[in-house]
Amino acid sequence: MTKVIVNGACGRMGQAVLKAVLDDKELELVGAVDIKGGKDVGELLGIGKTNIIVGEDLQTVIKAVKPDVMVDFTRPDVIFNNACTALKNHVSPVIGTTGLSDAEKDKLNELAIANNTPAFIAANFAIGAVLMMMMAKEAAKYLPNVEIIELHHDQKLDAPSGTAITTAEMISEVRKPMKQGHPDETEKITGARGAEYNGIPIHSVRLPGYVAHQEVIFGGLGQTLTLRHDSIDRTSFMPGVVLACKKVTGLKGLVRNLDQIL
Numbered sequence: 001m002t003k004v005i006v007n008g009a010c011g012r013m014g015q016a017v018l019k020a021v022l023d024d025k026e027l028e029l030v031g032a033v034d035i036k037g038g039k040d041v042g043e044l045l046g047i048g049k050t051n052i053i054v055g056e057d058l059q060t061v062i063k064a065v066k067p068d069v070m071v072d073f074t075r076p077d078v079i080f081n082n083a084c085t086a087l088k089n090h091v092s093p094v095i096g097t098t099g100l101s102d103a104e105k106d107k108l109n110e111l112a113i114a115n116n117t118p119a120f121i122a123a124n125f126a127i128g129a130v131l132m133m134m135m136a137k138e139a140a141k142y143l144p145n146v147e148i149i150e151l152h153h154d155q156k157l158d159a160p161s162g163t164a165i166t167t168a169e170m171i172s173e174v175r176k177p178m179k180q181g182h183p184d185e186t187e188k189i190t191g192a193r194g195a196e197y198n199g200i201p202i203h204s205v206r207l208p209g210y211v212a213h214q215e216v217i218f219g220g221l222g223q224t225l226t227l228r229h230d231s232i233d234r235t236s237f238m239p240g241v242v243l244a245c246k247k248v249t250g251l252k253g254l255v256r257n258l259d260q261i262l
């Protein structure tokens, strides 16, 4: 059995991960952490007592329950420190929290290797989103003019989404740097053409009612191609998270993106 703790346990993703880990026969939920700790995990999920109380301090919970894996769905501004704490205590992080910079990911890779404790990170654990990104990379070889529109719930802290950045990174691997649109175009209102990653415009929509959605739109001579993925429920991410919990301890360093472990 792989012993798992969930950090960010009281949040939208944290609660879904608690349920997924409790429901899996090869994973054992041994602890939970959240800045708003104190509750029994079972009370939080409305399933009766589990006698696992959500702790408020990651280091204390790790020392008490000695997990193999820490799943983290917290906040962009705390994930780097959380992952460092896990690695220094020889606990493998499965990182879902977005917002880490490339430099921070490189530092986590070094720490994972130095501590002989593998780690895993994915901007999106939903298989449909992974396929959308892979298809976008393939399509960009033939249709290099592309824009990304990501649409999320209005409680999301980071923009653009980790998925949009990862999609743009993957497209950039196969596309020569280029400037899109008319060379003389001007923005009448700043930001009208979106943010830009390697020349790829990214537009972020935040509205109540959305969960997590993305369109990648390619334009060619007399045609467009639209790839769209919709997570209509957070259960969409759970098979990927469970898979990563089972595989992470057999990896080396920090492994990035779900396609690497499928």
Ligand SMILES: NC(=O)C1=CN([C@@H]2O[C@H](COP(=O)(O)OP(=O)(O)OC[C@H]3O[C@@H](n4cnc5c(N)ncnc54)[C@H](OP(=O)(O)O)[C@@H]3O)[C@@H](O)[C@H]2O)C=CC1
Binding pocket: 007, 008, 009, 010, 011, 012, 013, 014, 033, 034, 035, 036, 073, 074, 075, 076, 078, 095, 096, 097, 098, 099, 122, 123, 124, 125, 126, 237
């Ligand atoms: N990789 C993927 O597939 C996915 C990634 N995500 C990412 O996961 C992250 C979390 O998303 P979501 O669940 O919607 O967010 P939520 O705000 O619902 O959950 C985050 C939880 O972590 C708590 N928290 C804040 N700071 C700390 C801390 N220092 N230590 C422990 N817990 C803390 C929050 O408390 P409080 O509310 O008081 O701040 C909250 O309970 C985001 O970065 C999001 O982009 C989301 C979905 C899928």
Ligand SMILES: O=C(O)C1=N[C@H](C(=O)O)C[C@H](O)C1
Binding pocket: 098, 123, 124, 125, 152, 156, 157, 160, 161, 162, 163, 164, 211, 212, 213
């Ligand atoms: O905050 C979210 O909700 C999500 N965050 C991830 C991202 O930034 O890409 C994954 C998914 O889009 C949901």
